[in-house]
Amino acid sequence: MSAEQPVDLTAAGAFVAAMKFDVAEATGTRVTGHVDLGPEQHTPWGVVHGGLYCSVVESAASIGASLAVRDKGQFAVGVNNTTDFLRSATDGRLDVVAEPIQQGRTQQLWLVQLAREDGKLVARGQVRLQNVPLPG
Secondary structure: OOOOOOOOOHHHOHHHHHOOEEEEEEEOOEEEEEEEEOHHHEOOOOOEOHHHHHHHHHHHHHHHHHHHHHHHOEEEEEEEEEEEEOOOOOOEEEEEEEEEEEEOOOEEEEEEEEEOOOOOEEEEEEEEEEEEEOOO
């Protein structure tokens, strides 16, 4: 199966589902989807917790980077996540787009953007990932 073929992400687990991150497209060169925001993700001050954005950024990059190297018997693990919070949000849908900046033999660098439906960025992040052998 090539890195460009879609994959069933059911195994991505309960964590991705709990974030309300819905992956629409996932290949080794692009991951898209959306995250629905609501009160269960708020800080005590009524805005979405920044950790949600970090988690969506890490998840989107990890999914794409792992698909990029699966034909080599590898997957990718995040070694650095730098997420910038640009606007606060309380609810609504954010579109998620993740694309590689660099894909090398041992590491990858991905850019992930989370934007409101009007196109304004709420957060953006870069994730450096290490390509490692699949367990077993």
